Amino acid sequence: MQGPAPLRGRPPFALPEDSTIDAILSQLPGQLLDGFVRGLVYVAIALGLTIVFGMLRLVNFAHGAFYAIGAYVGLVVAERYGLAAGLIVAPLAVALFAVVFDRVLLRFFYDKEPTAQILVTFGVALVVQESLRLYFGGTTRSFPIPAALSVPVNLGFTQYPAYRLAFAVGIVAIVLLVWLFIQYTSYGLIVRAGIRDRTMVQLLGGNVALASTIVFALGAGLAGLVGAAASPIYSVDPDTGFSFLVPSFVVVVIGGLGSFWGAVIGGLIVGELQSLTTLVLPAASDVVIYVAMALVLLVRPSGLLGESEVIRG
Amino acid sequence: MKALRFYALTALGLALFPFAIHPIGGYGGLATQILIAGIASIGFNLLLGYAGLLSYGQAMFYGVGGYVALLTVSRFFPQFPNFWLAIALAVAFVTLMAFVIGTLVVRLYGIYFALLTLAFAQMFFFIVFKWRDLTQGDDGLQGIASPPLALGPWSIDLTTSFPAFDLGPFGNLSDLHYWYAFVAIVMLAVLGFMRSLVSSQFGEILTAIRENEERSALVGFDPRRYKLAAFVIAGTLAGLSGALRGLYETSIAPDALTVETSGNFVIYTVIGGVKTLFGPLVGTGLVMYLQNVISAKTDAWRLIEGILFVAVIVFLPGGVLGTFSRKGARTVLARAVRVRPESVP
Numbered sequence: 001m002q003g004p005a006p007l008r009g010r011p012p013f014a015l016p017e018d019s020t021i022d023a024i025l026s027q028l029p030g031q032l033l034d035g036f037v038r039g040l041v042y043v044a045i046a047l048g049l050t051i052v053f054g055m056l057r058l059v060n061f062a063h064g065a066f067y068a069i070g071a072y073v074g075l076v077v078a079e080r081y082g083l084a085a086g087l088i089v090a091p092l093a094v095a096l097f098a099v100v101f102d103r104v105l106l107r108f109f110y111d112k113e114p115t116a117q118i119l120v121t122f123g124v125a126l127v128v129q130e131s132l133r134l135y136f137g138g139t140t141r142s143f144p145i146p147a148a149l150s151v152p153v154n155l156g157f158t159q160y161p162a163y164r165l166a167f168a169v170g171i172v173a174i175v176l177l178v179w180l181f182i183q184y185t186s187y188g189l190i191v192r193a194g195i196r197d198r199t200m201v202q203l204l205g206g207n208v209a210l211a212s213t214i215v216f217a218l219g220a221g222l223a224g225l226v227g228a229a230a231s232p233i234y235s236v237d238p239d240t241g242f243s244f245l246v247p248s249f250v251v252v253v254i255g256g257l258g259s260f261w262g263a264v265i266g267g268l269i270v271g272e273l274q275s276l277t278t279l280v281l282p283a284a285s286d287v288v289i290y291v292a293m294a295l296v297l298l299v300r301p302s303g304l305l306g307e308s309e310v311i312r313g
Numbered sequence: 314m315k316a317l318r319f320y321a322l323t324a325l326g327l328a329l330f331p332f333a334i335h336p337i338g339g340y341g342g343l344a345t346q347i348l349i350a351g352i353a354s355i356g357f358n359l360l361l362g363y364a365g366l367l368s369y370g371q372a373m374f375y376g377v378g379g380y381v382a383l384l385t386v387s388r389f390f391p392q393f394p395n396f397w398l399a400i401a402l403a404v405a406f407v408t409l410m411a412f413v414i415g416t417l418v419v420r421l422y423g424i425y426f427a428l429l430t431l432a433f434a435q436m437f438f439f440i441v442f443k444w445r446d447l448t449q450g451d452d453g454l455q456g457i458a459s460p461p462l463a464l465g466p467w468s469i470d471l472t473t474s475f476p477a478f479d480l481g482p483f484g485n486l487s488d489l490h491y492w493y494a495f496v497a498i499v500m501l502a503v504l505g506f507m508r509s510l511v512s513s514q515f516g517e518i519l520t521a522i523r524e525n526e527e528r529s530a531l532v533g534f535d536p537r538r539y540k541l542a543a544f545v546i547a548g549t550l551a552g553l554s555g556a557l558r559g560l561y562e563t564s565i566a567p568d569a570l571t572v573e574t575s576g577n578f579v580i581y582t583v584i585g586g587v588k589t590l591f592g593p594l595v596g597t598g599l600v601m602y603l604q605n606v607i608s609a610k611t612d613a614w615r616l617i618e619g620i621l622f623v624a625v626i627v628f629l630p631g632g633v634l635g636t637f638s639r640k641g642a643r644t645v646l647a648r649a650v651r652v653r654p655e656s657v658p
Binding site for chain 1: 612
């Protein structure tokens with residue numbers, strides 16, 4: 001984590017001295033795009049968190065670990081067989097890991113209190129993070145970008161790296177696919193119904209257990225995919241999991257836990273908020289999203305698009 | 314009489330503790346660190362164990378306590394360095410902070426409570442990290458010697474060693490600094506305070522609120538007020554712990570405010586045993602001791618800690634003390650033989 005240049009002799013959150021309106025405006029398009037790309041990473045991670053919460057009423061502190069595993073698996077495979085192979089293997093490997101984790105450990109915590117669920121997933125996140133550190137070392141790794149995608153593209157109003165554009169298009173497409181899956185397939189129907197009333201779906205003969213596992217694997221695979229795909233943009237280290245998990249919590253809380261479009265809107269808000277604050281008030285860019293989350297939780301605890309149910313533990 | 318026995322036995326245990334761990338690789342400095350961190354864990358247990366509130370933000374009080382104490386010495390009152398003033402300012406500031414944050418967070422439950430405390434902790438982490446003028450950012454505050462402890466006419470340098478006295482396999486009395494004696498007295502006071510607190514009406518109402526908040530509210534106890542009180546006490550103890558740590562180590566860095574530090578207090582408390590008086594201290598001691606011994610031999614310490622933590626949650630939900638105490642063993646046994654229809658899906 002790198003801080004901006006020291007701001008000696010001035011209050012910590014003062015405007016940068018050379019930031020005239022013109023300078024800010026000239027960087028605005030690039031920053032908006034950066035914020036959008038960063039926001040899409042959050043969207044993909046938060047989607048998994050939110051559908052798993054909706055289906056299983058479980059807040060998964062190990063979800064960031066899925067991202068990190070995806071990133072490292074992607075890295076290893078991509079170094080040998082190319083990026084495309086990495087992008088295919090990473091989500092599958094992570095989904096498999098998630099199913100094993102769910103069947104072996106997590107299912108015993110389904111009807112425990114949320115505190116116990118948080119503790120066990122936090123523990124697993126710790127184990128994954130430290131295993132990655134032991135195996136791959138603590139150093140930051142970077143991903144090879146294919147030559148064809150490492151050139152900047154002229155968008156008319158700004159130059160932007162081709163890989164990031166491809167990434168953005170890919171994530172948008174995948175988010176739409178996930179939405180179509182949930183909206184138009186029979187599994188999706190069980191998922192949507194299960195989010196509303198799990199017991200009722202069981203009574204009507206819906207296979208909630210299978211749908212839950214599919215949802216869990218889907219959410220994990222999504223995190224693994226975005227982990228592999230985003231790593232050429234943001235480098236990888238063993239702490240990556242937690243450093244993306246915590247902002248993703250902010251995303252789901254702002255958007256509303258359990259809400260699909262809440263995660264999408266929340267992710268984009270958080271990405272843009274970080275990016276735009278970097279432009280005008282760099283020192284506050286990390287703080288601002290937590291301020292936003294605290295405000296949302298205090299004013300509208302169910303989030304922007306969350307159901308206004310009474311939130312109980 | 315019971316109270317007298319409690320204080321006498323606890324004092325005896327605290328006095329023997331640094332020597333008891335000597336044959337297995339412990340030392341005076343480690344014993345001091347354990348007691349200092351244990352203060353924060355004991356406070357956290359009031360939240361998690363008695364109020365049922367999982368805070369992932371105790372590091373903000375711990376870290377800010379450390380920063381305020383050291384800044385009092387080096388920056389706010391450099392011409393008048395005073396040990397008590399450093400502690401008092403740190404504790405006062407953190408108490409105020411816990412009160413303000415507490416009024417906001419006690420409105421939420423379960424995961425939302427955990428996430429909001431996490432968000433506040435991150436906020437304070439980044440404020441400390443970025444406010445370089447005051448906090449030196451990444452580097453932290455380094456080499457700020459603790460002022461001597463002023464007690465009436467005396468002025469005690471806490472880094473002084475006890476006189477040399479050979480104790481055979483249990484080391485030497487001179488391994489220990491006055492720091493340990495001071496921290497042990499603070500620990501005795503904290504344990505005594507927590508003991509009377511949880512057996513008082515306050516402790517019972519807190520438990521009642523955890524078990525059934527609506528019913529407690531209906532019989533006339535405002536749940537938010539009680540939870541706020543628990544939050545402030547836990548925050549204050551974390552702040553005291555952080556202030557002592559800062560003065561003891563003569564330094565503090567932003568890593569005192571990370572999610573990892575907050576997680577450590579969770580791990581210590583859960584491993585030791587929630588809802589037990591000594592559990593958090595035992596957990597703190599156990600984990601920090603293992604860390605000390607194991608991390609000297611292998612890099613895999615954090616991995617082992619994670620596995621240990623998961624194992625305790627799965628197999629010993631009551632923690633080490635909650636399971637192996639007589640009462641805990643009875644509960645586990647009762648649970649094992651009882652047929653539980655609710656466990657059928």
